[in-house]
Amino acid sequence: MxxxxxxxxxxxxxxxxxxxxxxxxxxxxxxxxxxxxxxxxxYPIGLIGDLTQSIFGDEEKAIQALAYGATIGLPSLRKAVQDHLLVPNGIAANLDEIMITAGGIQGIFLVCKLYLDPGDVVLVESPTFIHAKLLFDSFEATCQSCAMDEDGLNIEDLESKIKKYHPKLIYTMPTFHNPTGISMSEEKRKRMAELAETYDVMILEDDPYSEIRYSGEKLKPIKAHTKSKNVIYANSLSKIFSPGARLGYLVADAAIMQELTEMKLAIDTCTNGLTQMICAEFFSGGHYPxxxxxxxxxxxxxxxxxxxxxxxxxxxxxxxxxxxxxxxxxxxxxxxxxxxxxxxxxxxxxxxxxxxxxxxxxxxxxxxxxxxxxxxxxxxxxxxxxxxxxxxxxxxxxx
Ligand SMILES: Cc1ncc(COP(=O)(O)O)c(C=O)c1O
Incomplete structure (x- = not known):
């Protein structure tokens, strides 16, 4: 065999x-x-049915939905993400810094593909998201964990582990962390962004739950606290739109995004055009709020x-x-x-x-x-x- x-x-x-x-x-x-x-x-079933019908009622749109598309994603969905999800959360990103991915998990995969060599260290929260750990393992990286407090990662422990292990990546879920539900304080978010610059390590900020808030004050993502290239922001549309649509997005500095786009080109050419188009119309039609x-x-x-x-x-x-x-x-x-x-x-x-x-x-x-x-x-x-x-x-x- x-x-x-x-x-x-x-x-x-x-x-x-x-x-x-x-x-x-x-x-x-x-x-x-x-x-x-x-x-x-x-699931907004009726609405998605209507949006799909209207796409197929317009030949140009139908062709665009069914054809190969740009690797970085459909322009209208990138614009919708910028207008409805990034700007309201304080992230100032140009369209060439936003990529649509096949689910949130593909964003994490692409970052691993670009940065991780076998034996590289990834710092993760203790506990962490099991699927991300599966990806880090598949790239033969070594995960080291950092302690969590009631307000997120323990920054002293994080800094000492950065010094000890010289990680390539720090993987964090600052808002409504999976599995604990904990959110990191604003102060710690700022400190993390500073540490990433000081020690030249990439932060991979994974944020699929922050929109789904029931109580308490809104918190800005780490990415909104810094202009540093060392923070890549990954998100998913699964929890706010549909997991079956397999849509997510990445936000990174334009030069890094160019590289991430090459990584995506290597694995799947482009994300599903039909679900991207339905989702773009869902946002631009004002249905999201x-x-x-x-x-x-x-x-x-x-x-x-x-x-x-x-x-x-x-x-x-x-x-x-x-x-x-x-x-x-x-x-x-x-x-x-x-x-x-x-x-x-x-x-x-x-x-x-x-x-x-x-x-x-x-x-x-x-x-x-x-x-x-x-x-x-x-x-x-x-x-x-x-x-x-x-x-x-x-x-x-x-x-
Ligand atoms: C923390 C975290 N990141 C990423 C994802 C991946 O989302 P998707 O289903 O869009 O790939 C999930 C899904 O549960 C998650 O909990």
Missing amino acids: VPYAKRRDSMNYIIDCMHKIMESLTNKDLISFGGGAPAREA SHLRGLCDIYRSRRDVMQKGIDDHFPKGTKRTSPDGGYYIWVELPQGLDGRELLPAANEVVKITYGSGSDFFVEENHDGSQFLRFSFAGIEEAVIENAMAQLGSFFKSKL
Whole structure:
């Protein structure tokens, strides 16, 4: 048998973790709080139907939607991203600094492809986004983790790890971090931008949840706090439009963007023209503000029900985060309860699944099994309420 590339082996563990999450999303027998899927009610189905029809009613548009397009992305969608998502968040980027990617994850992939050689170090938050870790592994990079406080990355730890490991990249999710839901303070965002300049390291700022805010003050991305070329901003349209459309975007200095565009050319030529066009018309037609308000209303009330359910039913000594937005609540079980060990029984007995905290840490010796990640976005309130009561009793019975 022809051997697979050596890097395949280094990906085994994370691939297993990802499979568990993806399977839980499609397993109809389980109530899944495991993956980050949007609510069914969050898809603007009728509107997308109308926009698609109107595109195919116009021959020029239809041809553009079906033909090969520019690697950097459809001009009208790049303009929509600039007007509706970047300018309102304080990011001043020219159109040649904005690329449309095939989902947020492709943006991270392209940055890895441009910067990472085998053995390079990537600094990540502890815990971090499992899919990004899978990508770093696939480029044979070494992940080193930095401690997180209640207001995001611990800057002293970050600086000491920069000095120790000389990383190429720092991967961070400053707003509504996945998996914890924590947001980084403005002060820390500014400090991070300064550190990236001082030590000449790239920050990869991943920001798919910041638009979905239910409470608290809006926070500017790190990219908005600096003119430095050392910050690349990656985002996804999956959570605010549709994950199936596979759309995301990158913002980087024009010369770096040129290189990132070559990387994308090498792998897929261009992003799906039809979904780009539908999405561009969704924004330019003025549909986004009310759609976003609708999303926030759905998710705010699901978050509230889940928080109350955890507080009312989980064993004494359980701790949790209180996110102002995003999809996730990060729960720490009291001593004596191991979330990873109990997951198969929770699937079997109460037919509920959650993210096992240990999957989100990169340290070999970190077990993290007292932590659980719950995504509240995709499940209706009544189901969440009932599930939290059942899971709470289940955990109590195991104490
Ligand atoms: C932190 C983070 N970054 C990136 C992504 C990728 O998004 P997409 O589905 O658009 O590839 C996700 C999706 O869950 C995410 O949570």
